[in-house]
Amino acid sequence: MNDTPGLDLTAFRGWYDGQRPGEITGELSGQVIAGGKSNLTYEVTDGEHRWIVRRPPLGHVQATAHDMGREYTAMSALRDTDVPVPTTYAHCADPDVIGAPFYVMERIDGVAYRSASQLEPIGPERTAAIADRMVDVLATLHAVDPAAVGLAEFGRPHGFLERQVRRWGQQLEGSKTTERPNAEELHRRLTARVPVGDDEWAGIVHGDYRLDNLLTGPDDQIKAVVDWEMATLGDVRTDLALLLVYDQIATIAGGALVADVATAPGYPEPQQHLARYAATSGRDLGDMGFHLGLAYFKLAVILEGIHFRFLQGATVGEGFDQIGAGFDPLITAGLDALGED
Template identity: 60%
Template sequence: MPEELPGLDLDRLGAYLDEVAPGLVSGPLSGSVIAGGRSNLTYDVTDGTTSLVVRRPPLGHVLATAHDMGREFTVINALAPTAVPVPKAYVHCTDADVIGAEFYVMSKEKGLAIRRADELAPLGPERTADIAGRLVDTLADLHAVDPASVGLEEFGRPDGYLERQVRRWTKQAEASKSRELAGYEELRDYLGANVPASSDASIVHGDFRLDNALVDVEDGDRITAVLDWEMATLGDPLSDVALTIVYQEMGRNDSNNVVATATAAPGYPSVDEVLARYTARSGRDVSSIGFHLALGYFKLAIITEGIHYRFTQGQTVGAGFDRIGESTEPLIAAGLAAAKS
């Protein structure tokens, strides 16, 4: 009898895959929830021979436009022939009757999602710096992909991207806001009044960080896959760069309850080094990064508050969510500091 998983009926999944992807799996499925996700639910599923990954939205409160399974599936498929490493996308199911929500199935790639400093530090400063550099190179390579060349020319609306980002995240804040947040209005108003001219448009990941990639530490520290594409669109590439830096700087603070701490490992590059490597690889001007950093902290604060809301409603699966709401106001404060720097 297959194991019961929250949000995933393995019997129904197996029957569906037998129908739409004959031969992909055979026999009863078993699985587990993959730890580390703060948003969509991710499962490791196997028939004992083949291992797959299944992604579906959270069990309860879902923010508008977030948790888009079709979006993830589309961009992973499109990027398969490019220099950007992605899993193989097998099946996208829009019928919520199968497991209770839209979902998709992809290959399980070799490698580790490195989240903690004590996972990265044993590799030593040189390998740590090399892995971080490869992550930055991968981001630059993503931004170098011509959307039209991979069929993604209609994947988003790059004109007015930054203005829409401010509006979108403000709207999502209101959807999840259940308490007063110090500095929220000031940061929101700054962002609305100081939108810079966008740089050239590219495919943006929207949540690019070390633990959203797999690193094969047994084979040259290769990045084997970039994961979690739910926020991908066409937009300003500097928003990706800034959010990566936001995650990096938050990770150096071992008291945060929000992001992985791997970036605190010895050898991880500084902000200036990250920007220099990205500029060298991409050739882009990063002089407006201050606004983008403020927006990145704002986004992370809203994401955190959404998770806090779901936790208070008993709708988030997994451990470690009881203190996450404590991080929203410090993130807002960091955004204001970036805005004034």
């Protein structure tokens, strides 16, 4: 099968042969295995070997999003740690090869659980165990010393939260499909409430950590953490807060299109996630209100960006006509989490 919109296999082969001569031994074919909402992911094969190729989405792309070099750097650095990641093979920063930067990595035999319907057949006990391991892996990531794996310059932890609030406000301005006064109010409150003096929480932040960005093996172990496009150094509690928000999104209009795994029998409640993370990391999480407010805002902006691309006809897949409905409920939930000024 050959269905690779956005990936010219002839151009790809010409480039990859120069990077790893002799590795491709037959005619290439491939298909999109995930795409549209974020980066496009392809499985490419020569009939004997298989590779995963990642590139930014087609169409509208924010300047600071979909950073192929960032994904490649993060996974390459974590290869020898206890954080499971795919082996990386090559990175192309030249957009002229296939029309955008891209990278190539190992194909992992694992399942990305994207829906409750996938989890239901395995039963509540296995679902709970996988979710617990998801939290354990997150705590393991946050325990990695960035300098020890060559990531000391991967980000600027000091002032991270202030920059996050500013950045996601800018992202919204770049993708707005209509006026969003409630979002502007949440952004104002976040700006006024940025915590200070939290550098002790600095570490490697995945930026989009959730169950469907993990590959789970047949033994229910987490085989790989993927989708590192938003990774940086900063306050690691932002990862945990975003995970909790993803768990809530199935109850929000249009949200089940993004994630509904938390509705599967056996999936832990948010407080269980918090307790497990605190126990595994040995850290007191404190008040998570700001972090949850920021996470709701961030996810709302991500949905607005997807909606923007849908209106341009630049998404790959189905269901995107409903994605914009989740924006206002997320903003409302963010305001509730943050509380009054």
